Amino acid sequence: MKDVIIIGGGPAGMAAALNLRRSGKSVLILEKENFGGQIANSPRVENLPSIKEINGADFSTAFFDQISELGAEFELEEVLSIKKDKDIFKVKTNYNEYESRSVIIATGVKHRKFNIPNEDELGGKGVSYCAVCDGAFYTGEDVCLVGDANTALQYTLLLSGYCKHVYLYTLFDKFFADYVLVERIKEKQNVIVKHNLSLKEIVGKDKLEKLVFTDTKTKKDEELVVKGLFIAIGQVPCNDIFKDYVDLNKGFIKVNERMETKTPGLYAIGDCTDKNMRQVSTAVNDGAIAAFFCNSYLK
């Protein structure tokens, strides 16, 4: 029996663990993929207090080491369901069932997909959602990046260092990214920006052969022959498994200012919650707040 089980080992979950361990609570973090969450895939993080610039993977490793030293426990398992029986939570994973007095949901978000033919079939064969993970495979090649916000521009900047040309295509007529990133893109000679293009087809059998886009203004199709397609068109929540215990808004978990859900002892933090600003500092902020009120609840 743990005091707290935290579902998700991204910045929010790790921040909650940090604060709860400092209050002497027993903590188990269940993470299905990699500790660090999304930020582990960021090539360059520049908006953390007192750290001018850090690679996302280094940030995640340092955070993980910090909470490991404080005695947080971890398992690499996917949570499939939670159940509350009287005052005890039962958390079922793909391998085990655990019990705790409280639960903090910190499941973040996952990549949004186009859901068009060949998107899944050519995954790892030309189609990718992570330039940090796969970018180097396309050294010297032409690639296309579809997306218009911070992640898309960060990935484009990274890819411009490896690839011959990066075609940065957006659906609308502008970017929705930080000013500094847009300015850096303008300086890159090998980045070709085109707006108002909607991805229509991913063509290829065992590898990506070409892409077909529709110009949303002229309605004409245009083809692009590239070796790699990187998709960065936003994120979607993954909270359906909690729907009996929380209120959802478009899939995001509703919480109050104490990070409480509608179920006593059940908290939600970070990108999985219904909020406007999703970044590391707000995720870490949520984790600290949930830890504080969860600690009071446990008392």
Ligand SMILES: Cc1cc2nc3c(=O)[nH]c(=O)nc-3n(C[C@H](O)[C@H](O)[C@H](O)COP(=O)(O)OP(=O)(O)OC[C@H]3O[C@@H](n4cnc5c(N)ncnc54)[C@H](O)[C@@H]3O)c2cc1C
């Ligand atoms: C490429 C990229 C660059 C970014 N750059 C920046 C930046 O420079 N600055 C910034 O502030 N923010 C940046 N962000 C955003 C930032 O990474 C997120 O806001 C932050 O990671 C949110 O933290 P989180 O812990 O709420 O969620 P996440 O980081 O999404 O972590 C959630 C974790 O929960 C796990 N999980 C989900 N479901 C389950 C389950 N059922 N069982 C077990 N585990 C589960 C996931 O595997 C994941 O590890 C970037 C994001 C991306 C993708």
